[in-house]
Amino acid sequence: MLTLPVHTLELQGTNYEIGYRLGTLISENREQQLAYTRTLEGFGENEYREAIHLFDEWCPGITEEITGFAEALHVPAKQIAYYALSYLLPRCSQIALLPSMTALNKPLLARNYEFNHQMEDFVLVRTSVTGKYTHMGTSTMSFGRDDGFNEHGLAVTMSACGFPVGAVPFMRAPKLKGLHFWAAIRAVLEHCTNVEEALLYLKDMPIACNVNMMLLDQSGNAALFETMDGNQAAKHIDPTSPEQFLWATNHPVLPELMSYEPQAAIHSLQRAEWIVSQLEGSTGVTHEQLKDMLLLSYPNGLCCHYFEDYFGTTKSMLFSPADGIIELCWGGRAANGWHTYDIRQPISETSTTIQISLERADLAMFGYQSLHR
Structure with a gap:
């Protein structure tokens, strides 16, 4: 520990x-x-x-x-x-549920973020820049945002789409000049009020990393926006759509991008299949059910403790944009506690400690399989 x-x-x-x-x-x-x-x-x-x-x-x-x-x-x-x-890592899971599927008839966005504990800020920040929308989320290198939502009820999370792209040697080199996801997410949170505005803002933005970006607003609109080597695709759902939830792990989900990376890591496919098995056809999904999904251990859950393999759950989060609430659990351990934050209230600045478990992964989970099995 x-x-x-x-x-x-x-x-x-x-x-x-x-x-x-x-x-x-x-x-x-x-x-x-x-x-x-x-x-x-x-x-x-x-x-x-x-x-x-x-x-x-x-x-x-x-x-x-x-x-x-x-x-x-x-x-x-x-x-x-x-x-x-x-200027151009992580392996994560994210789920957006529209109101028809939730117990309180409100949209919810759940996410886990997996990476190495030494490359995580471990900071939740509420930011009010003069002339921009107030937003709350976790930071990357202080200036960037891994996730968050803003005063207008727009929430954004991410997961890597295929092999991570970055500026350090062990990542894939970017195919174009552009922004990393943490810069794009902060820009969206500070300048957009809903899913439609966010999709328009992202459409022309040069994003150099390969990313699955999940968008959800308080009116019950959701979208999965994917980029792969500069190519983009998006799927937008609303309360009238046949599908009432979206998911993403660490491979391309949308058909338009699958040909650019036709294989996926075994752990990504297993997490995706598990999410669908738990939620397809469901109604009345509660906050507690989603939090349990986030903290149940892989492969029968979404939580991992393989920090030294760059696959440890640094944070689990549940966003309720209609209520203006984030629930956050650090380190993939229920013992660290779920903490609730309201975007309408300034954050009380605190410093405390958590504990994480250090386990080693079965390396077979990092093998690859075809997306067209």
């Missing part, structure tokens, strides 16, 4: 003010400073300027936030690693 710190954070003000405060929070921690200011081979002055141009177009304000952060640390802004890692 390993003990880890987790935090909640309330951020308000201009992008610059928020960035400066983030910088002051880590200014006393030498190890964190090195993590945020490392450089990557092949990311030079030209790439830095291209990244700024891309952020200013699609994620306005992030450049100012990084400037404030860098000034608090007394380093050049181009040295902040977020530029290199976002």
